[in-house]
Amino acid sequence: xALVYQYPRRTICKSGTSMRMECQAVGFQATSVAWYRxxxxxxxxxxxxxxxxSAIKYEQNFTQxxxxxxxxxxxxSSMTVLNAYLEDRGLYLCGASRDSYSGxxxxxxxxxxxxxx
Amino acid sequence: xQQVQQSPASxxxxxxxxxxxQCNFSSTATRLQWFYQRPGGSLVSLLSNPSGxxxxxxxxSTTVTKERRGSLHISSSQITDSGTYLCAMERGGGSAKLxxxxxxxxxxxx
Numbered sequence: 012x013a014l015v016y017q018y019p020r021r022t023i024c025k026s027g028t029s030m031r032m033e034c035q036a037v038g039f040q041a042t043s044v045a046w047y048r049x050x051x052x053x054x055x056x057x058x059x060x061x062x063x064x065s066a067i068k069y070e071q072n073f074t075q076x077x078x079x080x081x082x083x084x085x086x087x088s089s090m091t092v093l094n095a096y097l098e099d100r101g102l103y104l105c106g107a108s109r110d111s112y113s114g115x116x117x118x119x120x121x122x123x124x125x126x127x128x
Numbered sequence: 129x130q131q132v133q134q135s136p137a138s139x140x141x142x143x144x145x146x147x148x149x150q151c152n153f154s155s156t157a158t159r160l161q162w163f164y165q166r167p168g169g170s171l172v173s174l175l176s177n178p179s180g181x182x183x184x185x186x187x188x189s190t191t192v193t194k195e196r197r198g199s200l201h202i203s204s205s206q207i208t209d210s211g212t213y214l215c216a217m218e219r220g221g222g223s224a225k226l227x228x229x230x231x232x233x234x235x236x237x238x
Contacts, residue, residue: 042142044224047226047228053230054228054231055216055226056228057225058174060224095142104170104171106224106226107224118160119171120170121170122168122169122170
């Protein structure tokens with residue numbers, strides 16, 4: 012079956028340092044990968060959508076300079092939180108789907124939780 | 129404003145009772161999806177349908193796209209159903225691009 016692995020599951024980083032998280036699709040080819048963040052007491056916000064052979068599209072309030080994303084092949088994506096501060100803490104989820112314009116199910120990883128101290 | 133609104137924010141039930149969770153969205157959606165968020169934070173996809181009614185087990189999802197609303201019905205609730213239920217709408221651009229509601233926190237007690 013289709014699975015999405017995310018790592019690390021949890022990171023504690025010092026304020027001002029960076030954290031890289033990875034997302035691995037197993038059992039299917041992830042033509043689209045979306046990165047979401049759930050800040051404390053809030054719902055999930057879309058950070059950016061990465062579709063193979065297209066430019067990565069960032070949502071308002073999120074930039075490539077702050078959250079650079081790499082999607083080099085159909086099974087792997089990574090995102091870095093640069094210069095993390097308190098407002099960046101939360102649960103980061105990677106969601107991968109097979110086809111960007113179909114009704115296919117989006118498979119989520121378990122999440123990477125970022126704690127900033 | 130909030131594009132996806134869920135109600136109620138929280139719901140407390142006795143085991144065996146039915147739950148009705150509502151979702152309203154403010155712009156055109158191609159599909160509505162329902163997720164269960166585990167205590168650790170990860171999401172479980174429950175149901176997704178562009179319109180009409182869909183069933184799986186004790187869950188029924190109904191989406192009325194023209195009226196920009198949807199619902200999730202949980203029949204004969206169990207203690208293990210407790211948790212947060214999130215509604216998310218697809219705006220187009222694929223199933224990966226979702227706007228989430230704030231969630232309904234369901235507590236089922238014995």
